[in-house]
Amino acid sequence: MRRTKADAEATRQQIICAAERVFYKKGVSNATMEDxxxxxxVxxxxxxxxxxxKTDLFMELYKSVPLPQEDMVARELExxxxEVLTVIERVAxxxxxxxxxxxxxxxxxxxLLRCDYTGELSAVLEQQQGVDDGHMQTLEAAFARAAEKGQLGTCWTPKSAASALRWMMKGICSEWLLFGRRFDLASEGREGLRRLIGSLQAAK
Amino acid sequence: MRRTKADAEATRQQIICAAERVFYKKGVSNATMEDxxxxxxVxxxxxxxxxxxKTDLFMELYKSVPLPQEDMVARELExxxxEVLTVIERVAxxxxxxxxxxxxxxxxxxxLLRCDYTGELSAVLEQQQGVDDGHMQTLEAAFARAAEKGQLGTCWTPKSAASALRWMMKGICSEWLLFGRRFDLASEGREGLRRLIGSLQAAK
DNA sequence: TAGTTTACAGACAGCGATGTATGTTAAATG
DNA sequence: CATTTAACATACATCGCTGTCTGTAAACTA
Structure with missing residues (x-):
């Protein structure tokens, strides 16, 4: 039975939404179109x-997801x-x-963390790397402003501080997401974050 | 042509060795036995x-790999x-x-970072979690000894310090391994590590 | 030394997944 | 209102991969 244009768009979204759940549950390469x-x-x-x-479906899923609020992060950081470090901590x-x-x-x-980027999905990897690079630059710039104001501890450089924060964030997220969520992300993650930022701070 | 016992063991090792390279290149689920x-x-x-x-092959590969030098790490940490923090930094x-x-x-x-643990490989995940838990406990104990000696910064607890170190290590490793090795692990990773430990340290 | 077993190579059957081709119905179009 | 076309469902051909089965030659055993 032929559907209206709106119906078609609805099923398209349904498919993307289903793909997200299935890809999450079984992994991209293990998930089948039938699944x-x-x-x-449908x-x-x-x-x-x-x-x-499947690759096309994955790409469309990737494009449709509302991750571009990274801009928001960047704007706030800039x-x-x-109190630059306070802003950084709050954003994180x-x-x-x-x-x-x-x-x-x-x-x-x-x-995104688990999927295999060898082959046709390499474009996604490159895009991710691009986003990450931009992210790192704004972070580094923010830490540089903190350093100018004497807020950054003397044993830290803007770059090393940005790397440390980024690595810890990545460690927290991958540990939590991929390893069974065996701790409370909101409380324990934030606590670790707070302590790290505190340690980045220059002694007053 | 029938081979001797030693020959058979050799080809077994060849297969495991090849599986390691192929699993790495194509991912476990994408790799075929023919590959x-x-x-x-053979x-x-x-x-x-x-x-x-394939699952059995993976398990044997997992068992054959010489990772149990974790014991060494634990012994050294204990x-x-x-200078407890110095030891921790050196070990890391x-x-x-x-x-x-x-x-x-x-x-x-x-x-290990990329493979999908849903299903038959869940045993590996549990074992990994067990190793990690033990690792965390020795780390926490080490930081506790540092705290007793007044070497740990006041804004850190043994547990939070251990988590922070572990998260950062994980972030460094996964970033480097899975994201194109876009920085020098030995130098930049160590540098970040050194700064982190330095920040964990109590001001003298 | 004859028989047995080991350590494979090669062939085979079967399934599951993919992509396409065809069928079907209702919306859109004029 | 007749025709076309969009939005699917269904059926089909195909292929890659798996697991097993058979074949086989050399090593081991009695």
Missing amino acids: VAHAAG TRGAIYWHFAN SEDA AEWLDTLANDEQRQRILSI | VAHAAG TRGAIYWHFAN SEDA AEWLDTLANDEQRQRILSI
Whole structure:
């Protein structure tokens, strides 16, 4: 039965939404089109109508996900604030809170962390690297402003501080997402973050 | 042509060695038995003679790999040394150095970080978690001894310090291994480590 | 030394997943 | 209102991969 244009878009979104859950549960390479179709309540025919293949479906899922609020992070980090380190900590803590409360974000990040980028998905990897590089630059710039104001501990450089924060964030997230969520992200993660930022700070 | 007992063991090792490289290159679930056989210079028949299936091969690879030098780490961390934090830093730095120079270790860790533990490989995940838990306990105990001697900064608890170190190590390793090795692990990783430990230290 | 077993190679059957081709129905179009 | 076309469902051909089965030659054993 032929559907209206809006109906078609709805099923397309259903498929993407189902793909997200299935990819998360079984991993991208282990997930089958039949799995996605079943989860979406359609047949494989519908999927192949909207998407060329699994790689294409993955790319569309990747594009459709609302991660570009990274801009928000960047803008906030570039804001002129006297207490730069406080801003950095707040932004990072908000990021953790968001992740802790947003199941979709958790699934997407898990998929992105585990999936195999060799082959056709290398474009995604490059894009991720680009985003990360930009992220690092704004972070480094923020720490540089903190250093100018004498707020950064003498044993830290802007670059090393940015790396440390980034590595710890990555460690927290991958440990939590990929290793069974065996601690409370919002509380313990934030606590670790707070202590780290505190240690980055110059003694007063 | 029937081989001698030693020959058989040799091909078994060849297969495991080839599996390590193939699993690393293509991911466990994407790698086929034919791939492994080809890389090992044998046929699938040989593999199925030595191993029941891919999961079994993976488990044997996991068992055969010389990771249990974790014991060494634990023993060194439990040693009675006045400068506890220095010991911790040295052990962690040595771990990074070992990883940076040991390609096999890099492959194994990459495989372990990326592979999908849902299903038959859940046993491996549990074992990993067990190792990690033990690791964390010795780390925490070491930091506790540092705290007793007044070497740990006041804003850190043994547990939070251990978590911070562990998260950063994990972040460094996964970033380096899974994200294109875009920095020098031995130098930059060690530097970050040194600064972190320095920040954990109580001001003198 | 004859028979047995080991350590594979090679062939085979079967399944599961993919991609495509076809069928079907209702919306859109004129 | 007749025709076309969009949005699927269904059926089909195909292929890669798995696991097993058989074949075989050399090593071991009695």
